[in-house]
Amino acid sequence: MISFFExxxxxxxxxxxGNKAQDEFYVLSEQSLNIQDESLKNILISYFLSPYQKTTEIYRFMHPNEDLNLNEVYHFVHDVxxxxxxxxxxxxxxxxxxxDLSNHPKIKAGELYVAYFENVQIEGDLHDAIGIFKSETKETYLKVYPEQAGFNMSYEEEAINISKLDKGCLIFNTDAAEGYxxxxxxQTNRSAEAVYWKDDFLKLKVRNDNFNQTNNILGxxxxxxxxxxxxxxxISKADKIDLLNKSMKYFKEKESFDIDEFANEVIAxxxxxASFKNYKKxxxxxxxxxxxDTFDISSAAVKKQARVFKSVLKLDKNFHIYIHGDKELIEKGYDDGKAMNYYKVFFREEE
Structure with missing residues (x-):
């Protein structure tokens, strides 16, 4: 969905x-960085942008009063x-x-990078983009280098791992009136104090497109x-798995979703x-x-949800039965002699 090869x-x-709650401060540079080294530029592009290659959810800026100009980040970015x-x-x-928002005691101090990129691709189109990134986690790195007839070592503390971007957002210069x-x-904080980045600082809402419609209805x-x-x-667990398999088959084979068609074909x-429609409401x-009730199906969202649609029937700690096809080929029963449940599985040949 997002690529940066150009x-x-x-x-x-x-x-x-810094952390305002800890009486730390901020330090502002007087001017932007003048980078002449092309290798360093390429390293920075990879550090900042490569984590977004697997990003599927796209957001938009919002404000509770529905006036985008009251969203501070939107206002500053729009001006740029x-x-x-x-x-x-x-x-x-x-x-x-x-x-001003870094007032939770667990928020870490760190460097804030604001970058302007040209020709970043999203959903097949090239756009300029502004990146806002924060590095919080520091690590120690060893350096090994040749010396005389052998090698020597040194280390660098408080260094940044360029394979791990802590926090970031990419704002693409498109759909400005809708919130970009x-x-x-x-990557660093997934608990309650982390809301300051996405909710308090950026104030984002999920874009209500086909990806999110597909993702939401499957969820x-x-x-x-x-x-x-x-x-x-x-209802048995085998029947539940059958219903999940039928739904995934529907979304993989159809180009568009229709709730009545889906309900009749899958739930039947x-x-x-009626229970499903009430649950959706x-x-x-x-x-x-x-x-x-109707929308075009996003194959990317189907692929994402397919990872969490389980088709495994777990029996005590002894067996797992994977049900991928016809549920009629598996029967459940009870053995009085052993006082245990059992499943009977029908098949034509082993593979």
């Missing part, structure tokens, strides 16, 4: 942001896209704004089958269909996220 690094500013000569000044404003296209990464259906069905129906039970109300 990308160039046009400008870079570096600042340091409109007036390139304001790049460094706005990078300083971004650093000060992030500092934004990709985000937060809702999976939870419906694995959690809700037991409340309303007497009037009470079950409850999800939309709880999370304030509308899922359309």
């Amino acid at each position: 990308a160039t690094l046009a400008e870079l500013s570096i600042h340091r942001v 896209f409109e007036n390139g000569e304001h790049f460094h000044e706005n990078s300083q404003q971004l650093a000060k704004y992030l500092y 296209k934004v990709a985000v990464i937060d 809702v259906y999976k939870n419906f089958v694995t959690e809700k069905l037991d409340e309303d129906f007497d 039970n009037e009470e079950g269909i 409850s999800y939309e109300e709880e999370f304030d996220a509308t899922i359309a």
Whole structure:
């Protein structure tokens, strides 16, 4: 979805942001960095952009008052896209704004990088992009170098591992009126204090496109089958797996989703269909996220969800049965003599 084989690094500013709650401060550079070394530029491009190659979810800036200009990051970034000569000044404003939000005791101090890229590809189109990145984790590196008839060693402390980007976001200069296209990464903090990056600092919402529509309906259906069905129906684990397999088959074979078609082909039970539609409605109300009844299916979202759709029937700690096809070829029973449940599996030949 995002690639950078044509990308160039046009400008870079570096600042340091401390933890306000710990009485640390911020340090602003007076001007952007003048990088002449092309190898260093390529290293930085890889460090900043390579983590986004596997990114699938795209966000947009938002503000609770629905006025995008009240979103501070959107405001500073928009000014840069409109007036390139304001790049460094706005990078300083971004650093000060992030500092004001760094008031949780567990937020780490670190360097803030604001970069301007040209020709970054997203969804098949090339755009300029502004990257905002923060490095928090420092490591010690060993250096081995030849000396006289052998080798010697030294080390460098407080160095940055260029294979691990701690936090970052990429803002693409497209769809400005809708809040741009934004990709985000937060590798270091996944607990409550981490909301300051995506929710407080950036103020992002998931873009409501075909990817997210597909991802959401598959997630809702999976939870419906694995959690809700037991409340309303007497259903075996094998039947649940069969329902999950049928849904995945539907999404892999169809080009578009239609809720009535899906329900009739996959659930095929009037009470079950009504229960699923009510469950979907409850999800939309709880999370304030509308899922359309019809939309084009995103193959990327199907691939993502396929990883968590389990087709494994676990029997005590002795056996796992993988059910991929016709559920009618497996029967469940009970052996009175052994006082144990059993499954009978039918097949034509071993492979």
